Every structure is written in structure tokens, then in C-alpha cells.
Amino acid sequence: MSYTEEVYARVVSQNPGEPEFHQAVKEVLESLQVVIDKNEEEYRKLSILERLVEPERIISFRVPWVDDKGVVQVNKGYRVQFNSAIGPYKGGLRFHPSVNQSILKFLGFEQIFKNSLTGLPIGGGKGGSNFDPKGKSDREVMAFCQSFMTELSKYIGADQDVPAGDIGVGGREIGYLYGEYKRIKGLYEGVLTGKGLTWGGSLIRTQATGYGVVYMLDEIAKAHNDSIEGKTAVVTGSGNVAIYAVEKITELGAKVVAMCDSNGYVYDPDGIKLDIVKDIKEVKRGRIKEYADRVEGAVYTEGKGIWNIKCDVYLPCATQNELDLDGAKTLVANGCKYVAEGANMPTTLEGTTYLQENGVYFMPGKAANAGGVATSALEMTQNSMRLSWSAEEVDEKLHGIMKDIFKKVDDAAKRYGLDDNYVVGANIAGFEKVVDAMKAQGIV
Ligand code: NDP
Ligand code: 2IT
Numbered sequence: 095m096s097y098t099e100e101v102y103a104r105v106v107s108q109n110p111g112e113p114e115f116h117q118a119v120k121e122v123l124e125s126l127q128v129v130i131d132k133n134e135e136e137y138r139k140l141s142i143l144e145r146l147v148e149p150e151r152i153i154s155f156r157v158p159w160v161d162d163k164g165v166v167q168v169n170k171g172y173r174v175q176f177n178s179a180i181g182p183y184k185g186g187l188r189f190h191p192s193v194n195q196s197i198l199k200f201l202g203f204e205q206i207f208k209n210s211l212t213g214l215p216i217g218g219g220k221g222g223s224n225f226d227p228k229g230k231s232d233r234e235v236m237a238f239c240q241s242f243m244t245e246l247s248k249y250i251g252a253d254q255d256v257p258a259g260d261i262g263v264g265g266r267e268i269g270y271l272y273g274e275y276k277r278i279k280g281l282y283e284g285v286l287t288g289k290g291l292t293w294g295g296s297l298i299r300t301q302a303t304g305y306g307v308v309y310m311l312d313e314i315a316k317a318h319n320d321s322i323e324g325k326t327a328v329v330t331g332s333g334n335v336a337i338y339a340v341e342k343i344t345e346l347g348a349k350v351v352a353m354c355d356s357n358g359y360v361y362d363p364d365g366i367k368l369d370i371v372k373d374i375k376e377v378k379r380g381r382i383k384e385y386a387d388r389v390e391g392a393v394y395t396e397g398k399g400i401w402n403i404k405c406d407v408y409l410p411c412a413t414q415n416e417l418d419l420d421g422a423k424t425l426v427a428n429g430c431k432y433v434a435e436g437a438n439m440p441t442t443l444e445g446t447t448y449l450q451e452n453g454v455y456f457m458p459g460k461a462a463n464a465g466g467v468a469t470s471a472l473e474m475t476q477n478s479m480r481l482s483w484s485a486e487e488v489d490e491k492l493h494g495i496m497k498d499i500f501k502k503v504d505d506a507a508k509r510y511g512l513d514d515n516y517v518v519g520a521n522i523a524g525f526e527k528v529v530d531a532m533k534a535q536g537i538v
Pocket of ligand 1: 259261262263332335354356357411414416436437438463466467
């Protein structure tokens, strides 16, 4: 057995019941095989891979809160502090009923490489809760966030661990979390990113992940003498990442014909009207089904299957494993040429391989969606400097970072003779910086 296979077998046996974590580790270790082969003895001696796959720390805690009926509810809260070799732990908080340790470990693990690719000094972490904000009143969300932060505040800080948003955590939740942190610690510091513009937030952070995905897509297209203009696109999800991916890709001349949420998808052959989606999702917190009630010619379909809509570009921006092998086969059969992951690990391993083997340019989430966390790091910088940059300045920096990530990923793949394999390129380029820092810092 090779060293990477041994470590993968160890991860499976020592972390039972964590399939998403196994999946994320498998993809990375398989990509790293070519790097490890060059220096296997040294990596083995230092147990680099064993250390890389073991979180530095996992904090898990009880979150009790009182609902609007006066009944006490209890949720689980977590923070996975995965790797701090290149900077303070950095990564989002997810509030969704599906959240468990496996999902947060996969997300924290991915975050290590993503954050490394940004070129900024941020380590990898992730956290969250199985709390479901859907259908809760603002007061219930506040009560939950305050209880969650009462415990989490013991383990985070502007130079220690800086959480942000993810699924189910947007501006409203970050506000309640920030207020409680400040009250407990008495510190006005950049302990969270994605803050509001009047209290330390950065312009463009809201748009950054979605815009970044499209800046990345633009680089991939240009590298193959193609362009986004005139393309037909499908963007999955209708949350923060999806909405701003649609905004930017439309600006660059593509037509988005379908979006979805966890209930179903809408198809609008004339092109999705984003102001209506924003009103439904950002203002009313409603369902995507309402789009078809408001727009003539748009059709709503209940359930999964958005990949059946023919497109040139497919941007999965909802959640993990939303695109499986059958979906990948349908995309290829319909002539899709580009897949860039706005979500984290939205494509299964089988789906990814099928797309890559059938001529689709596939950019994995850890590179494609890194614009969000990169702009979070820019928010941290502005907080430290106690000043705010203009929207143009932040957007320009974000664009530059996405171009740089494409180059790093593309170069790493080429160095190993695996041209256009952006999965391998992203994992290798992300790994190289982290491993260098880990080696320099000794056995910790
Ligand atoms: P939001 O909560 O704003 O939106 C999530 C969207 O995905 C909603 O449309 C939601 O539908 C849908 N969705 C969530 N879970 C499921 C599910 N189990 N099945 C089907 N659809 C689902 O989250 P974000 O847009 O912030 O995050 C989306 C993805 O992007 C996640 O994978 C996240 O980790 C990743 N990401 C986010 C970044 C950020 O800056 N926010 C940065 C980098 C990556 P519904 O409302 O019905 O639940
Ligand atoms: O998956 C991610 O990169 C995020 N949810 C954003 C993390 C951050 O710290 O901005």
C-alpha cells in the first residue's frame, strides 16, 4: 500500500460514520500521490499526512435557547479548528438541520487548502449547528445566536479563530453573533467577517463568493480561447453564492436559465430576472417556486433534476453532493463544457471523474469559491488597519486573487504533466504552502 492509501485507510477506520469527511480526504490524498511519491520517506518520517488529516481541535457544545412558545430547545454546536500552520483558523459557520461532525470536518479540511490558495495568511476551520433558521422568528434566531456565541466566544478571537457565514448564516446571524461576542468580551475587534457595512464589514464581501466563481470561470474560458459571453448557464441554489454568481455571469453576457432551492427548480427560457429572486430570497425569505408565480413563461418543477436543463456552463452553488454521476452524465450528453463549483464539494467523486473524462473543464470548490474567504481576509486586514476600502478597490483585489489562484492551480497541474486537471492542481498548490509551514514549525 502506498503512504497515501495507508493514511486514507486509517482515516476511514479511525473516523467511523463520517462519509463526507472520508470523501474529502480521499480526493485530496489521491491528488497528492504524485507529490508524495517524490519524497515519500521524508513525509512518512514526519507523519505529515497523519497530522494533516487530524484536526488540531474540535470543540462541541450544547446550545439551549427558548422558542416563541416559551419552550426550551437544545441544539448541538461545533467549531472544528483544523489547521493553523499558515494563519488563524478561518472558515464559516453553517446552521442547517443536516449539520454533524462529519460535514464540519469535511468543510474544515477543504478550507485548509482553499485558504492556502488565496495566498493570504489564514488557516482552516469550520463550525456550526444543526439549528434550522427556516421558519424561525427573528427573536428565535437572535436567542439561538446569543446562546451559541456565549459558548463559542471562549475559543475565538481576531488573532485566534475568525468565523464567518455559510449555509443558513448571513448578515442577520452575523449581526446577532457579533453583538453577543462584543458584550461578553468587551472587545470591538474583527472576530467575525461578513459584518454589516456600518460596523466593520467590507464592501463586496456579500458578493465575493459568487463574483469570484465567475472570475474563475472567465479565466478557464480565456485559457481555452473561449469566453463567457453568449453562453447559457444553470446556477443551482438561490442563496448568497448563487445570487451573486448569477449577477456577475449575466453582467459578462451569459444567460442564466435555471436556479433552485431544496424544494425544486425554476426554468426561465428568457433568462432569470435576478431582482425577483433577490426579493423572494433576500427580502421575503420565501421559496423559489414563487418565481414561477411572478414571471410569465417561467416553469417550476418540484424535486431534484435541475441538471436536465441544457446548458454550456453549470455552476453548482447549493450544497455537498448535489451533483451525482447521473447528473454528470446528463450534463455531458447535453453538451455542457464548464463546471465551476460555487458550493463546497457539490459534485460526488464519481461525478467529478466522469466530467473530467468527458471533456468538461471542471474547477473544484476549493479554488472556484475561494473568493468569499479571500474577501473575508481582506475584511480582517481593513479591521486591523481601522479603515475601509472602496468597493472598486476590494473588487479589484478579489479579481486579482482569483486570477492568481487560476494560475497557481493551472501551473501545479502542468508541473505534474496533468494539464487541465484542476482538481489535482488545486490540491497540490494548496498543500505545498501548508506543508512548508508545517515542516518549519516542528512537531506540533
Ligand atoms: P445560503 O444559505 O445562502 O443558500 C444555500 C442555498 O442552497 C439555498 O438555495 C438552499 O435552499 C440550498 N440548499 C441548501 N441545502 C440544500 C440541500 N440539502 N439540498 C438542496 N438545496 C440546498 O448558503 P450559501 O449560498 O452561503 O452557501 C451555498 C454553498 O456555498 C455551500 O456549499 C457553502 O458551503 C458554499 N460556500 C459559501 C460561501 C459564502 O461565502 N457564503 C463561500 C464559499 C463556499 P433552501 O433555502 O431550500 O435550503
Ligand atoms: O466555505 C467558505 O469558504 C465560507 N463559507 C466562507 C468562509 C469565510 O471565512 O469567509
